[in-house]
Amino acid sequence: PGSERRCLSVRSMKSPAVVGVLCTDSQGLNLGCEGTLSDEHAGIISVLAQQAAKLTSDPTDTPVVCLESDNGNIMIQKHDSITVAVHKLVS
Amino acid sequence: MGCCYSSEAEASDQEDETKRLLEPAASPPNKVLNGAEQSYHNLPSARTDEQAMLSSILAKTAINIIDVSAADSQGMEQHEYMDRARQYSTRLAMLSNNLMHWKKLPLLPSLTNQPHQVLASDPVPFADLQQVSRIAAYAFSALSQIRVDAKEELVVQFGIP
Numbered sequence: 001p002g003s004e005r006r007c008l009s010v011r012s013m014k015s016p017a018v019v020g021v022l023c024t025d026s027q028g029l030n031l032g033c034e035g036t037l038s039d040e041h042a043g044i045i046s047v048l049a050q051q052a053a054k055l056t057s058d059p060t061d062t063p064v065v066c067l068e069s070d071n072g073n074i075m076i077q078k079h080d081s082i083t084v085a086v087h088k089l090v091s
Numbered sequence: 092m093g094c095c096y097s098s099e100a101e102a103s104d105q106e107d108e109t110k111r112l113l114e115p116a117a118s119p120p121n122k123v124l125n126g127a128e129q130s131y132h133n134l135p136s137a138r139t140d141e142q143a144m145l146s147s148i149l150a151k152t153a154i155n156i157i158d159v160s161a162a163d164s165q166g167m168e169q170h171e172y173m174d175r176a177r178q179y180s181t182r183l184a185m186l187s188n189n190l191m192h193w194k195k196l197p198l199l200p201s202l203t204n205q206p207h208q209v210l211a212s213d214p215v216p217f218a219d220l221q222q223v224s225r226i227a228a229y230a231f232s233a234l235s236q237i238r239v240d241a242k243e244e245l246v247v248q249f250g251i252p
Contacts, residue, residue: 066215070203079227
């Protein structure tokens with residue numbers, strides 16, 4: 001299980017331009033992270049995803065929260081009990 | 092671990108939170124516990140480690156406990172009370188000048204100085220959104236496969252005859 005998690009974050013990081021990955025549970029516990037996203041971001045990321053989910057009453061319609069910046073985006077998606085954030089640079 | 096704004100690097104702040112504001116003026120009243128401590132000195136000097144540990148735990152608790160029922164009931168005069176209140180408020184005033192010491196809020200990686208430029212530019216590529224959804228689904232399925240692999244009995248019987 002530990003090696004699967006590590007595999008997942010390493011594989012995500014192999015994708016070009018991905019500079020950070022973070023996985024958290026619904027309470028902000030950091031389940032694993034790499035790169036620009038770290039332990040201290042887990043709480044904010046989980047809360048952002050939860051708050052965004054309140055925007056729609058359709059439980060199957062989970063929004064992707066995007067934090068857009070000059071050179072990259074942080075995309076946050078909740079999937080059931082876990083939330084994943086990906087920090088990806090744009091050229 | 093846990094919720095927003097918590098982290099593992101918190102240890103030093105907790106000491107500040109429990110530090111006394113004023114130095115204790117008189118020795119704290121703990122007549123009951125003093126008696127108990129003295130009785131320990133009468134024990135035979137050959138203490139087992141367990142007794143030494145127990146007495147050190149007792150001593151630590153005695154230091155931390157504030158026994159309200161055993162407190163001296165001599166009370167404070169009006170002027171002492173006013174004095175003390177004034178000491179507390181001056182000390183608080185001193186400390187509140189130093190309250191810039193809020194823990195630094197954890198920041199997400201810094202985003203932009205030019206929001207209008209970011210807003211005007213192309214939206215997040217749909218392929219990226221799909222990629223993130225895929226990663227999230229994959230992570231969820233990987234985590235849901237974590238299970239306990241019980242190899243041994245959890246409860247064993249000691250061989251007590």
